């Protein structure tokens with residue numbers, strides 16, 4: 458059974474990629490993931506704020522300005538709260554590359570144009586095979602319009618793409634007004650792939666202490682449904698690659714993502730819960746599923762239920778929304 462797949466122009470042994478997470482902070486752990494079958498790994502992100510803060514600190518030491526910028530950045534974590542400093546991050550890319558045979562994808566996280574995007578070039582020089590740019594943005598300023606946000610994002614992507622020869626994937630939020638149009642624009646500025654989607658960690662309310670509580674909940678397979686819809690809508694018109702991130706926990710989830718048009722699936726929560734060896738059983742499960750149904754490779758399956766190929770395309774669209782609401786009787 459041939460599970461190999463192309464992703465961002467890289468040939469991967471199978472579609473299972475370890476998503477951006479702390480797994481690659483440790484080379485031995487990354488090795489275990491590779492040995493268990495991971496076809497590529499994405500490192501945790503290096504953040505725009507983190508790079509900016511370091512560059513400002515350097516400037517501060519050189520120029521010692523009168524006014525401090527600490528106030529403006531005080532909502533963000535201090536240096537010590539980030540797990541990897543920018544220098545450490547570059548060294549980690551080299552260490553991973555020296556120890557692994559699978560592609561290493563380094564991750565940048567930010568959405569405003571600026572000097573921090575040059576780090577993509579340093580990632581490339583350190584040996585990264587690709588860059589994943591996470592455009593995580595939460596806009597609460599009512600003075601800022603959506604088109605301005607997207608224009609900044611596109612400029613950011615364009616400047617990362619310009620600075621490297623390795624492929625750049627963009628990890629997207631599901632909250633764009635017209636995701637298909639935005640993805641077309643991303644491809645227009647040179648993105649070689651899109652990862653759907655970012656997960657937003659929603660803070661909860663503690664009603665006893667009247668506090669807002671940030672929390673990190675691992676995903677479950679219900680989160681995949683949002684991804685399936687958009688993979689299915691995006692895949693017929695994409696030139697580049699598509700990766701599903703969020704809610705992939707079982708062999709069936711991998712099959713569904715492929716049917717919707719994904720080239721790869723990214724896994725994090727399932728690995729945090731079960732450890733690297735779950736990869737081996739997921740790969741075995743995928744082979745079994747394919748061979749039982751007479752498929753010889755994953756390309757035969759890819760996109761079979763996307764908007765272009767599925768028997769009822771309206772299932773993805775407004776028509777189905779209306780039908781579903783009308784079908785409920787009390």
Ligand SMILES: Cc1cc2nc3c(=O)[nH]c(=O)nc-3n(C[C@H](O)[C@H](O)[C@H](O)COP(=O)(O)O)c2cc1C
Pocket residue numbers: 476477478479500501502503564566591628654655656675676677702703704705723724725726727
């Ligand atoms: C502990 C943890 C750390 C993460 N760190 C990052 C990160 O640095 N950059 C990023 O783009 N996504 C990060 N993510 C998000 C994952 O890459 C992934 O998109 C998300 O967990 C959904 O996939 P899952 O359902 O397989 O968990 C992190 C997730 C977890 C649980």
